[in-house]
Amino acid sequence: MAKSLRFIHCGDLHLGSPFHDVAAIGSRWQRIVGKAPMRAFQKIVQLAIDKKAHAVLISGDVYTSATHNLTAQLDYVRLLHKLAQNNIQVFAVLGNHDPLEAWKARIPFPPNVHIFSAEKIERMPLVVDGEEVAAVYGQSYAKAEQRDNLAWNFAREAGDRYAIGLLHTQIGGPSPYAPCSLTDLKESGMDYWALGHVHAHQILSEKPYIVYAGSPQGLDCTETGAHGCYYVEVGPYGTTKVEFLDTSIVRWESTDISIESIESVSGLREAVRFAKEKIRRDIGKPTFLTVNFTGAGSMYQVINNPEATQYWIDSWREEEQGKYAFVMVERLRNMARPKINLTERSKLPDTVGDYLNVADKLAALPPEEMIQALREILRERPEFDRLGAYGKAISDDRLLEAFEKAKWLGMQKLLEDGRG
Numbered sequence: 001m002a003k004s005l006r007f008i009h010c011g012d013l014h015l016g017s018p019f020h021d022v023a024a025i026g027s028r029w030q031r032i033v034g035k036a037p038m039r040a041f042q043k044i045v046q047l048a049i050d051k052k053a054h055a056v057l058i059s060g061d062v063y064t065s066a067t068h069n070l071t072a073q074l075d076y077v078r079l080l081h082k083l084a085q086n087n088i089q090v091f092a093v094l095g096n097h098d099p100l101e102a103w104k105a106r107i108p109f110p111p112n113v114h115i116f117s118a119e120k121i122e123r124m125p126l127v128v129d130g131e132e133v134a135a136v137y138g139q140s141y142a143k144a145e146q147r148d149n150l151a152w153n154f155a156r157e158a159g160d161r162y163a164i165g166l167l168h169t170q171i172g173g174p175s176p177y178a179p180c181s182l183t184d185l186k187e188s189g190m191d192y193w194a195l196g197h198v199h200a201h202q203i204l205s206e207k208p209y210i211v212y213a214g215s216p217q218g219l220d221c222t223e224t225g226a227h228g229c230y231y232v233e234v235g236p237y238g239t240t241k242v243e244f245l246d247t248s249i250v251r252w253e254s255t256d257i258s259i260e261s262i263e264s265v266s267g268l269r270e271a272v273r274f275a276k277e278k279i280r281r282d283i284g285k286p287t288f289l290t291v292n293f294t295g296a297g298s299m300y301q302v303i304n305n306p307e308a309t310q311y312w313i314d315s316w317r318e319e320e321q322g323k324y325a326f327v328m329v330e331r332l333r334n335m336a337r338p339k340i341n342l343t344e345r346s347k348l349p350d351t352v353g354d355y356l357n358v359a360d361k362l363a364a365l366p367p368e369e370m371i372q373a374l375r376e377i378l379r380e381r382p383e384f385d386r387l388g389a390y391g392k393a394i395s396d397d398r399l400l401e402a403f404e405k406a407k408w409l410g411m412q413k414l415l416e417d418g419r420g
Helices: 027-033 036-050 070-085 182-186 265-283 306-319 351-363 367-380 389-393 396-416
Strands: 005-010 055-059 089-093 113-115 122-128 131-138 163-168 192-196 202-206 209-212 228-234 240-246 251-258 287-294 327-334
Touching: 005 036, 005 122, 036 055, 036 070, 036 228, 055 163, 055 192, 089 122, 089 131, 089 163, 182 202, 182 209, 209 240, 251 265, 265 287, 265 306, 265 327, 306 327, 351 367, 351 396, 367 396
Parallel strands: 005 055, 055 089, 089 113, 131 163, 163 192, 192 209, 251 287, 287 327
Antiparallel strands: 005 228, 122 131, 202 209, 228 240
């Protein structure tokens, strides 16, 4: 390459998407965090301008098509015009949440924007000062599901100085989202793969670069940590430098608090308050926090009381009034267990002992057999049919977590009922 190249790789913007599970927050906090995905993309646009980027690559899911959010589409195009005013090219593919069929508003894009076709792989030149410095290859989704391996169709042309692949994909295993493997991507000859679909940023390979930008803004409590985009500099001879930039307006975080050495409610609440202040110092921006109680201790029964825990949550929220960098406890999860010698208790010839022995037999199964056994138990429950698609979508991790929690709750209930 005779010239250097600078570009930003982002994706999964989900503009206009509301935060999930935070309906209870007050109007002041709503104003702070409102339109957070759009404000995160505004930060990306400003970063591209400040760093004098030549291009912005967007790897799908600009918005969530289920809502057909016209405001989000209009705001998106407005920001694309801002990039055009600064001579920054935009290359984008459409993903499963914003496939070609979902763009019903038909808002015209400025001339600096190229949306890749859904019919076939396209090659577009990336031109800097009248000279082609790279080629960008991409293909969009026509519909919400794309079961074909699109990566197989990417192939670098012999004359490319630097080749970039732009794709919304799920790597590994069968998937309705253009499934492929790392080998498929490496064999294409691309120098940099700008991927979308996975919301956590990660670099899967450096030779060549295979990169998920993640989402610029976490949307719920499962999307913890920093979210943003990648700024990429390519030198005259193809050397690639990659830097992650945090663009999140609001953070979702979780913290573990062991109850093993806590003997009072005041001690429990003080431990949460200490964790909140540490997160406030470390992050310095609005944060929704999940607190996971762990370990074995005498406070186990207290944190199983929903009235008590809701009172704590309400009081912690009151403490955050008037603070910009609030740390709001959004939920409490009881992953703890009673302070009891499980081995000795299971030896007693009573209902609780029998109950624990059955749970131990399940836990002793090989992982795959255990999961299968738990799913069979779940399917046999009369409530399962009412769960519908949600019941079928429960992940293995969620099922194992529910089993562990139910084991201790069940034992406690039996003891309270005097069946020990």
